[in-house]
């Protein structure tokens with residue numbers, strides 16, 4: 127029997143996930159707007175037979191400009207360029223349901239799916255923060271529950287649009303002079319609370335039907351949304367116990383939503399800092415920590431915890447009277463994760479900033495390739511993960527080290543494919559997921 131295999135996604139972020147990565151001698155501070163940098167990263171990930179790569183995004187200028195490279199290329203455009211530079215790897219772009227309209231966005235993802243031969247994925251986000259809201263004519267961030275309600279309707283409309291062409295709409299009968307079948311076009315005619323969309327999509331049905339649906343929110347609303355729509359879920363988990371509980375909860379919710387538990391793949395993030403010995407890995411981590419400018423970290427933490435500037439003391443603990451998650455309208459689950467991390471490990475603000483510097487709350491792990499592979503295997507085999515979101519602290523070198531030194535171990539253990547094979551596969555096939563049926567076509571078994 128073949129062994130169940132890992133799904134690996136490369137989460138790419140300019141010079142790396144560590145906030146100080148851009149300061150290292152090897153790093154290019156302009157990499158975030160350099161196509162060649164991303165092509166290089168995509169090809170390294172493809173050499174490591176990853177399932178996919180992923181770009182985060184938000185329609186606002188993130189980050190304090192002094193702290194780290196800011197501004198980013200628009201992901202769907204960048205992934206379109208990467209589609210021409212790669213052959214097999216899936217291409218997942220983040221796009222917001224709060225600040226897009228379904229027709230335009232459904233069209234863009236359909237285009238990416240065609241151009242990449244069925245390798246498109248959409249990380250569906252509702253976008254936390256007032257900065258983005260103010261870029262779109264709103265005074266304040268819409269309430270958390272409101273954002274998820276809009277996201278659900280957005281998805282329903284997008285699915286209607288992607289299904290508005292049946293698979294065999296195009297006949298292309300040159301002899302008869304008939305190109306397509308109008309009877310196989312199904313305009314959404316949607317009138318809802320947030321959207322009104324009349325006509326069919328102006329892009330034919332795509333190789334996958336629609337992009338792989340990915341989601342990354344872990345609040346109650348986020349998990350409910352994931353159980354209903356998501357085929358892959360990115361998540362930040364600090365401990366294997368928390369990851370197991372999250373995994374079991376999400377699978378149970380997915381079954382309760384009438385779906386197969388195996389049709390949602392759970393991928394916790396890991397920030398591996400690798401060295402040929404444990405001492406070398408810890409030294410590599412130390413170098414990164416030594417490059418952190420703590421004033422930036424304090425500023426960021428105060429904003430995240432919704433505290434007034436100047437509240438936090440670098441060598442003191444977090445205040446004991448922080449608001450509960452229910453009072454947070456931004457990224458609820460990340461807020462809780464950070465507060466729990468600081469309290470559980472009794473961290474000072476300085477130590478917390480060091481821990482968050484690498485992965486903003488994702489599991490940071492310094493070790494040898496064997497130790498990294500052991501951690502991945504342990505989580506994978508004990509009901510905590512279906513795969514991992516690999517978030518190298520430094521790019522490109524961290525991805526290169528992972529692919530050259532950890533991937534061979536995972537392959538030798540039978541946990542990862544050794545090659546993609548000759549056949550072209552869609553992103554959904556890489557994740558072992560079925561191609562979705564068109565909602566307008568009755569499955570033959572049911573006729």
Ligand SMILES: Cc1cc2nc3c(=O)[nH]c(=O)nc-3n(C[C@H](O)[C@H](O)[C@H](O)COP(=O)(O)O)c2cc1C
Nearest residue numbers: 182183220251253342343344345348360457458459
């Ligand atoms: C790996 C990962 C990547 C994410 N990428 C983005 C992103 O690109 N843009 C964004 O607005 N939110 C992003 N998020 C945040 C989530 O979409 C979500 O807002 C956050 O986890 C809080 O969700 P909650 O309010 O449901 O707890 C990401 C989260 C994770 C775990």
